[in-house]
Amino acid sequence: MAENPTAAMLVIGDEILSGRTRDANMHFLAGELTKHGITLKEVRVVSDDHDVIVGAVQALSGSFETVFTSGGIGPTHDDITAEAIADAFGVPCGIRDDARALLQAHYDARGQELNEARLRMARIPDGASLIENPVSTAPGFTLQNVHVMAGVPSVFQAMVASVLPSLTGGQPLLSQSLDIPRGEGDIAGPLGDLAKAHPEVSIGSYPYQRDGVYGANIVVRSSDGAAIDKVITALAAAFPEAR
Amino acid sequence: MAENPTAAMLVIGDEILSGRTRDANMHFLAGELTKHGITLKEVRVVSDDHDVIVGAVQALSGSFETVFTSGGIGPTHDDITAEAIADAFGVPCGIRDDARALLQAHYDARGQELNEARLRMARIPDGASLIENPVSTAPGFTLQNVHVMAGVPSVFQAMVASVLPSLTGGQPLLSQSLDIPRGEGDIAGPLGDLAKAHPEVSIGSYPYQRDGVYGANIVVRSSDGAAIDKVITALAAAFPEAR
Numbered sequence: 001m002a003e004n005p006t007a008a009m010l011v012i013g014d015e016i017l018s019g020r021t022r023d024a025n026m027h028f029l030a031g032e033l034t035k036h037g038i039t040l041k042e043v044r045v046v047s048d049d050h051d052v053i054v055g056a057v058q059a060l061s062g063s064f065e066t067v068f069t070s071g072g073i074g075p076t077h078d079d080i081t082a083e084a085i086a087d088a089f090g091v092p093c094g095i096r097d098d099a100r101a102l103l104q105a106h107y108d109a110r111g112q113e114l115n116e117a118r119l120r121m122a123r124i125p126d127g128a129s130l131i132e133n134p135v136s137t138a139p140g141f142t143l144q145n146v147h148v149m150a151g152v153p154s155v156f157q158a159m160v161a162s163v164l165p166s167l168t169g170g171q172p173l174l175s176q177s178l179d180i181p182r183g184e185g186d187i188a189g190p191l192g193d194l195a196k197a198h199p200e201v202s203i204g205s206y207p208y209q210r211d212g213v214y215g216a217n218i219v220v221r222s223s224d225g226a227a228i229d230k231v232i233t234a235l236a237a238a239f240p241e242a243r
Numbered sequence: 244m245a246e247n248p249t250a251a252m253l254v255i256g257d258e259i260l261s262g263r264t265r266d267a268n269m270h271f272l273a274g275e276l277t278k279h280g281i282t283l284k285e286v287r288v289v290s291d292d293h294d295v296i297v298g299a300v301q302a303l304s305g306s307f308e309t310v311f312t313s314g315g316i317g318p319t320h321d322d323i324t325a326e327a328i329a330d331a332f333g334v335p336c337g338i339r340d341d342a343r344a345l346l347q348a349h350y351d352a353r354g355q356e357l358n359e360a361r362l363r364m365a366r367i368p369d370g371a372s373l374i375e376n377p378v379s380t381a382p383g384f385t386l387q388n389v390h391v392m393a394g395v396p397s398v399f400q401a402m403v404a405s406v407l408p409s410l411t412g413g414q415p416l417l418s419q420s421l422d423i424p425r426g427e428g429d430i431a432g433p434l435g436d437l438a439k440a441h442p443e444v445s446i447g448s449y450p451y452q453r454d455g456v457y458g459a460n461i462v463v464r465s466s467d468g469a470a471i472d473k474v475i476t477a478l479a480a481a482f483p484e485a486r
Contacts, residue, residue, distance in 0.1 A: 015462070016286075017283045017284065019271075019272075019274030019275075019283075020418070020462060021449065023270070027262060030259070030261060030262030033262070034261050040261070041289075041295075042287065042288065042289055042290075043259075043286075043287065044285065047284060052285075074431075074450060075428045076431040077435035078438075078447055112428070115428060117427070117429075135452075152450060175263070184360070185360050189359060192319065203321070204257055204291075206258055206263075209378075219258070219263060
């Protein structure tokens with residue numbers, strides 16, 4: 001099948017690595033990219049450390065067509081993503097007028113002060129374009145092939161919705177699955193033969209144990225629906241107990 | 244505070260990157276390591292691709308004291324982790340007698356055949372030691388500083404429990420949190436000052452929006468409980484509405 005565009009994600013935040021927060025953005029983005037025909041190839045989760053973020057951004061933006069980041073663009077002292085992205089590309093980072101105007105209007109409307117801390121959310125690397133935030137106004141931004149978004153899931157999701165239509169996707173990846181209530185060891189032989197005979201699809205086997213029963217969900221993926229149908233039919237014939 | 248030992252995690256599996264499966268092992272491991280006094284510094288999620296796994300294992304095992312992997316050690320054609328770990332360290336990988344004996348006993352007891360596919364789960368890189376799997380027998384393994392474990396969460400968790408007592412931890416990281424029902428922009432100034440005055444703790448701010456109310460959970464972390472108490476007391480005095 002034709003190669004789809006590739007993407008990577010960088011999750012920034014000590015709270016994920018300490019186990020305090022369970023990340024939700026990776027799973028959301030993965031699903032959205034798959035629907036859009038973009039292949040998510042790698043995710044990295046790193047701590048709130050300037051040099052580590054810079055290194056990860058440089059590595060991922062050099063290896064994949066598009067990079068998405070989440071986290072670290074709020075008003076507090078541990079929000080250091082904007083400067084790190086700027087440094088990764090060797091550009092300055094400062095308060096930008098259009099971002100400041102968005103925030104000013106937002107806080108004016110609520111009778112709140114655009115103080116020094118809130119103004120930090122208008123720090124944008126030179127040359128970046130803003131990503132709209134319909135949830136809480138403070139914008140994300142796109143610099144070269146890196147889309148920088150908030151970590152709060154509702155805001156992250158809104159920003160993904162803003163960015164995704166601007167990206168060229170490939171063929172959406174389609175999939176069908178069969179649940180075979182037998183141990184993977186019984187399935188693996190015929191499955192491997194089928195995978196070898198059908199390089200035009202990718203076949204994954206995801207084992208489970210439920211109420212003492214061993215089984216596996218077999219997922220067949222391709223951008224070619226007819227190719228998937230053929231393999232699923234062959235699988236169902238080989239394992240009549242599949243459902 | 245004293246530096247704790249560092250760790251990284253490598254999650255291997257197309258199903259995570261396609262959005263089909265939401266990974267649960269990262270969050271579990273993060274919490275267990277924090278309790279054990281080991282600092283999780285980075286997580287990478289990569290696809291079922293031999294060269295990519297080899298590269299990630301080499302990068303992470305060279306940068307951190309301990310590496311944990313999840314996924315790709317089952318019996319099917321897409322389970323390629325054992326060979327990739329072996330290649331990362333330049334050692335051969337083959338069926339090993341002690342692993343085969345474990346599997347033979349397991350399948351004999353159930354009247355099932357230890358067929359060619361199941362035997363793949365006895366592939367162990369030369370020089371590795373086995374990690375016990377009390378859930379479904381097929382072992383994980385430890386090669387140098389890399390612990391290779393299953394992706395099925397119940398098995399992953401059991402293997403972590405087998406490995407963790409053998410690792411030297413530092414001081415367990417303690418934490419206390421305060422919920423301040425005000426926007427981060429109101430909190431950020433005093434919080435930044437407090438962070439600067441107390442480098443012996445780390446202070447994180449995790450904003451939320453609930454029923455239209457903006458607030459933030461402020462988490463103070465350190466291995467020194469008295470230092471945390473002092474900062475929490477100062478925070479509560481600065482924000483009387485905190486709870």
